[in-house]
Amino acid sequence: MAIAxxxxxxxxxxxSDKNAIMNELIESGAFEAVPSVSGKENFADxxxxxxxxxxxxxxxxxxxxxxxxxxxYESMRFAAAKKGNAALAEFPETEIKKSGGRKIIGYDDFYxxxxxxxxxGAVCDELEKLSFARVEYKSAIQKSKNKVKAxxxxxxxxxxxxxxxxxxxxxxxxxxxxxxxxxxFGDYPAFTEKYPCASGSLTGVxxxxxxxxxxxxxxxxAGYSLCALTDNSTAEQLLGSYGEEIRAAETKSKEALLRxxxxxxxxxxxxxxYDVIGRDIEKTSAELEFSSTQSTFIAEGxxxxxxxxxxxxxxxxxxxxxxxxxEKPADGDSPPTLIVSNKIVKPYEDVTNMYxxxxxxxxxxxxxxxxxxxxxxxxxxxxxxxxxxxxxxxxLVLKFVKLEKGTARLVALVAMGGVSAIIWGALFGGLFSxxxxxxxxxxxxxxxxxxxxxxxxxGVVQLLTGYALNSAKxxxxxxxxxxxLDSAFIFLLFGGLACLALYMLLNxxxxxxxxxxxxxxxxxxxxxLTAGRHNKGVLSKIMGGFSGLYGLVNLLSDVLSxxxxxxxxxxxxxxxxxxxxxxxxxxxIPIAGYAIGIIILVPLHAFNLGIGVLGAYVxxxxxxxxxxxxxxxxxxxxxxxxxxEKTKYVRFS
Amino acid sequence: MTMGLFWALLGAAVAVVFxxxxxxxxxxxxxxxxxxxxxxxxxxxxxVLLLQLLPATQxxxxxxxxxxxxxxxxxxxxxxxxxxxxxxxxFALCLPIAFVxxxxxxxxxxxxxxxxxxxxxxxxxxxxxxxxxxxxEIFAIxxxxxxxxxxxxx
Numbered sequence: 001m002a003i004a005x006x007x008x009x010x011x012x013x014x015x016s017d018k019n020a021i022m023n024e025l026i027e028s029g030a031f032e033a034v035p036s037v038s039g040k041e042n043f044a045d046x047x048x049x050x051x052x053x054x055x056x057x058x059x060x061x062x063x064x065x066x067x068x069x070x071x072x073y074e075s076m077r078f079a080a081a082k083k084g085n086a087a088l089a090e091f092p093e094t095e096i097k098k099s100g101g102r103k104i105i106g107y108d109d110f111y112x113x114x115x116x117x118x119x120x121g122a123v124c125d126e127l128e129k130l131s132f133a134r135v136e137y138k139s140a141i142q143k144s145k146n147k148v149k150a151x152x153x154x155x156x157x158x159x160x161x162x163x164x165x166x167x168x169x170x171x172x173x174x175x176x177x178x179x180x181x182x183x184x185f186g187d188y189p190a191f192t193e194k195y196p197c198a199s200g201s202l203t204g205v206x207x208x209x210x211x212x213x214x215x216x217x218x219x220x221x222a223g224y225s226l227c228a229l230t231d232n233s234t235a236e237q238l239l240g241s242y243g244e245e246i247r248a249a250e251t252k253s254k255e256a257l258l259r260x261x262x263x264x265x266x267x268x269x270x271x272x273x274y275d276v277i278g279r280d281i282e283k284t285s286a287e288l289e290f291s292s293t294q295s296t297f298i299a300e301g302x303x304x305x306x307x308x309x310x311x312x313x314x315x316x317x318x319x320x321x322x323x324x325x326x327e328k329p330a331d332g333d334s335p336p337t338l339i340v341s342n343k344i345v346k347p348y349e350d351v352t353n354m355y356x357x358x359x360x361x362x363x364x365x366x367x368x369x370x371x372x373x374x375x376x377x378x379x380x381x382x383x384x385x386x387x388x389x390x391x392x393x394x395x396l397v398l399k400f401v402k403l404e405k406g407t408a409r410l411v412a413l414v415a416m417g418g419v420s421a422i423i424w425g426a427l428f429g430g431l432f433s434x435x436x437x438x439x440x441x442x443x444x445x446x447x448x449x450x451x452x453x454x455x456x457x458x459g460v461v462q463l464l465t466g467y468a469l470n471s472a473k474x475x476x477x478x479x480x481x482x483x484x485l486d487s488a489f490i491f492l493l494f495g496g497l498a499c500l501a502l503y504m505l506l507n508x509x510x511x512x513x514x515x516x517x518x519x520x521x522x523x524x525x526x527x528x529l530t531a532g533r534h535n536k537g538v539l540s541k542i543m544g545g546f547s548g549l550y551g552l553v554n555l556l557s558d559v560l561s562x563x564x565x566x567x568x569x570x571x572x573x574x575x576x577x578x579x580x581x582x583x584x585x586x587x588x589i590p591i592a593g594y595a596i597g598i599i600i601l602v603p604l605h606a607f608n609l610g611i612g613v614l615g616a617y618v619x620x621x622x623x624x625x626x627x628x629x630x631x632x633x634x635x636x637x638x639x640x641x642x643x644x645e646k647t648k649y650v651r652f653s
Numbered sequence: 654m655t656m657g658l659f660w661a662l663l664g665a666a667v668a669v670v671f672x673x674x675x676x677x678x679x680x681x682x683x684x685x686x687x688x689x690x691x692x693x694x695x696x697x698x699x700x701v702l703l704l705q706l707l708p709a710t711q712x713x714x715x716x717x718x719x720x721x722x723x724x725x726x727x728x729x730x731x732x733x734x735x736x737x738x739x740x741x742x743x744f745a746l747c748l749p750i751a752f753v754x755x756x757x758x759x760x761x762x763x764x765x766x767x768x769x770x771x772x773x774x775x776x777x778x779x780x781x782x783x784x785x786x787x788x789x790e791i792f793a794i795x796x797x798x799x800x801x802x803x804x805x806x807x
Contacts, residue, residue, distance in 0.1 A: 354780030448802055560795075567794040570801060571710075574717040581720075581729065611713065614706055621780070622787040 002364045005305040005328075006335035006640075008034075011315065012298050012323040020318045021299060022283050026644035027107065028311045032336055033286035033301040033643060049284045055121070056277040062124040063270050065131045069260045102404065102651045105272065110650070113272040120273050123266050130260045137253040144245045151242075153202060154227060154235045156195040161229040171212045173205045175224035183222045186214055271649035282643055302335055302640065335360045338640035345370045347409040347416070355625045356635025363473055365633050369624050372462050376623060377417035379455070380616035382444065382569040383576065384425025385432035386609050390418030417616065428569075432605060433576025444570055445577075452566045459562025459627070460494055463555070466631030467491065473632055485530045489523040490555070496520030524549065558627045564619050572612040579604040654732075657740030661726045664740075664747030665719035668800065672715025672754030672793075679708025679762025686766040690773040700772055700779045704765045707786045711750075711758035714797040718750045721804045739807070746803035753796035761789040 009031070013021050025031040113120070153176050154161075164172050180201030183192075188211040195202040203224070207215040219226065231238060290297050303311055308326045315322060329335045337360050339349055348370040358364060381387060394415035398408060425431060429439025444451035467487040474483035499516025502508055531551070532544020583601035587593045629635070683705040690701055722743055723729055768782030 355784075445805075448805060452798070561791060563798055564791065564794045567714075567798050567801075571714060571717055571797065574721065574801075575713060578717065578720040611706075611709065614703065615710060618703070618707065618783055618787050619790075622784050625780070625784050626788075 002340060003358060003360060003362065004338040004340045004640075006302045006338070006360070007305040007308050008300070008327045008329060008333070008335075009303045009308060009311065010298055010300050010325045010327075011312075012296060013319070014321055015292065015295050015297055017319045017321060018287070018297055021315055021322065022287065024314045024318055025299065025301075025311065026279065026283065026642075028307070028314055029642050029644060030303050030307040030311055031301050031642055032303075032640055033289065033299070035289040036291040036298060036300050046288065049281065049288065052277055052281045052284060056274060056281065058121075058124045058128070059270055059274045059277060061131075062127045063267070063274065065127050065260065066264055066267055066270070069257055070264070072257060073261060102647060102649055103268065103271070104402070105650050105652065107652060110272060110276065110652070113269050114276045116269065117273060117276070120266060120269060123263055123270070127260060127263055130256045134253055134256050134260075137249045137256070141246050141249045141253070144242045144249070148239060148242050148246075151229070151235050151238050153197055153199050154229070155239060156197055156202065157204070157227075157235050158195075160232055160234050161227070162232040164227065164230070166209060166212070169209055170206050171209050171215075173207075173212075173215070173219070174227035175203050175205060175219050176227065177201050177203075177222070177224045181222050181224075183218055183224065185218050186211075188214065190215060275647040275650050278647060279644055282646065286643065301643075304338055304640075329360075334638065336640035337637035339364055339366060341366055344416075347413040348373055350406065350409050351413075351621055351624060353639065354621065355629060356633075357637040357639050359634050359637040361476075362634055362637070363469060363476070363632075365469070365629065368465060368469065369628065372458075372465075372628065373413075373620055373624060374416055374420045375458065376565060376620045377616050378420025378422075378424040379458070379565050380568040380572070380619065381417070381421040381609075381612050382424050382428050382573055383430040383433060383612075384422045385430070386572075386605075386612065387418045387421030387423075387425050389609065390421060390613065391415050392418075394418060414613065414617075417613070424569075428573075430573060433573050433580055435577065435580075444566075445573060448566070448570065451570065452563065455562050455565035455569075456559060458565065459559055459623075462562075462623070462628050463558060463631065464491065464494060466628050470632035485526075485533070489526040489530070492519050492523035492526065493552075496523065527552070558630075561623065561627055564623070568612075568615050568619060572608060572615070575608050575611075576605065579608060655734045655737070655740070657735030657737045658726060658728070658732055660737070660740035661722055661735060661743035662728065664744035665722035667744070667751045668715045668722070668747040668754075669719040670715075671751035672758065673712045675755035675758030676709050676712030676715075679711070679758040679760075679765065680705060682762045683708060683765040683769060686769040690769055694773065697772060697776075701769055703779075704768045704772070704782060704786060707765050707783075707790070708758045708761040710790065711754035711761070711793045714793060714800075715750050715754050718747055718797070718800045718804060721801065722747065725804055725807065742807055743804065746800050746807065748800075749796035750793070750800040754793050757789055757793035757796075761786055764789055 011021065154174065157174060164174055166172075176197070178200040183203075185207075189208065190211070191206040193204045195204065205215060205219070216226070286299075286301075287297070290299055292298070303326075305326075312324050312326075315324075337358050339358065341349060341364075345366050348366050351373060352358065352366055352369060358366075378387065381390075394411045397403070397411050398415060403411065427439065427441040429437045429443050431437045442450050467490050471483040471487040474480070474486065496516045496519030499512050499519065503510075503513040503516060527548045528545040530545070531548020532541035532546075535541050535544040579601060583597045583604065586597035586600065589596065687701040687705050691698060726732055726735060726743070764786045768778075768786050771778045771782050
């Protein structure tokens, strides 16, 4: 329930032990490397690192190519099935569906794959070749298709193209026009013949050589283009041979696809290999930052102070030849933040981290925030029925579905929110917005002002907690004066307001009101006198006082902001009520009435629940970020990320 | 049917129409931006959907107010005759959520579009994008509260 203390761990070891030491550090999952203090220009050999990057890129390419091939095969199969052709075979593979999240494996599997890197490298090479081959086939197909397109208009021309051109006394031309305009030759003999053509009109023209120029001019002015082909074969022959080429290339391409898919049995190994190399890269780049001599090196990094002993023991079980030191962070260091929470608070960490990671020296805000988040979530949903659904569904998902850690935490958050909604639903008498359910406290739709009051009071409690935490923070920073003055008057102010409210609501004696007014006046005077204390000069001190008073306007808007608890809670209840009215209209239909009504009600309520959860989550987060954290929280920390944690496809059991 | 009832129902219509138009515009624009982002990075669907949905609530608030007017005037059962002044009051009370809902939803949609672009470039900014968009909503909530309290107590 706090931010873990970090220690700076330095290990001096022999280079011959480097691999063993680094592996232990990574597997401990509690070591974040930092560059050595020496800060000298680093001339270490980077070639290993660069090679590792190249190896990883190759594996990434292979994985992507296999994915692409699988997609293509799937769509081919789909198309074949649609046409009613003989269905293509099912996949010859192991793991086709993209499973959600990283695969969980043990270290044994990990090292098995690492040992197989040579074999897998050959697979990658082969896949790369296949990929290039397929690109070539594709471009060959495209080229042939372009040629076919060029010849297609002439497909009905029965002669060889080489027979076109000039003879001894006449010229034979073939002209094409996309829509078939009329040509008017002049007063010279011209013999024309039309050929059938699907895409326009095709005309053969024979004129005397001496009239050729005029005829060409007449044809081009009418928009005809002359055929420039000179192949020694007819259009039909050409089309046939190109078609043959296309078919051959397509068959080869498909063969290559099938061969590539044959390598899918290595798919999951390749994914593991990607992370094996990734770890190598992480290790190598960390090592490059360590200072070293001819035969020794110093590994340096942050470890949680509690784990320092066990990390050292792990290493010592492999080699005794090390010198280690564990130090507290010095001034000016910026250790990473590792938050240690119990299981209940853990899911709420993500909400804080979405805003900003706590700074290392800060009070861990999560336990406080978690309480308010829990309470507010329930009040904004405010329905026991929805709460039961949320907590049961989310609980079942948590129990039976394997989720990535982050997703699991979000689901846990919703499950707890469901519990909170059950509690508030019981207090408010909310059960699927059905009217007339007995309530333990009051019904918000009937007493909306009471609901508004509850929201505001809850808000004030959270704001005051924020101010109290601010004081605690100032005490930790050894600024007791600020700790008291910044918060005390706010407490006085709200104390006075509370007295006034009690006086008005419960008809207490006049002394309560007097005390309340006194407290308020004292607090306003106090703020006026002290808010400008950090300013220099009398005038600016006075101005500071007034701006402190003006700051209370912000406080007012903070308080009003909690009206959203009221608004969202009522809205989701009222929408539910509206839906119920709609659904119950069908209940009067005999026999099938209830069935129809319920069929209509279920999706409507599901929609309302969805919108309600979304609203409860985002508005809740906003209240925490702006109203609560605005009072004391700094953030800007850096999360602790131990080596070996950043994997793409696998994580360790 | 009295003139009073007519004005009350006109109020309900106005509340639903304007806040609904606002939400439709807001969610629509955010949806376009989402689709653009998803064409580059389909894995962000979850966070983008969250941002796209934010401007939807104003329409719901308007719907609730319209519905509350229905219930209060008893139009769904057998409506009691309503005085003109009474009906006009209903109409007046529907105006806050109608117009604030309209403006707030459109502007929230605009902020959501910005947020979606932001998330497209920087994954980690989801929390900030969401907070910025939610800031716009408080005004619609205030308007909703006023309309709601008014309609319920009238």
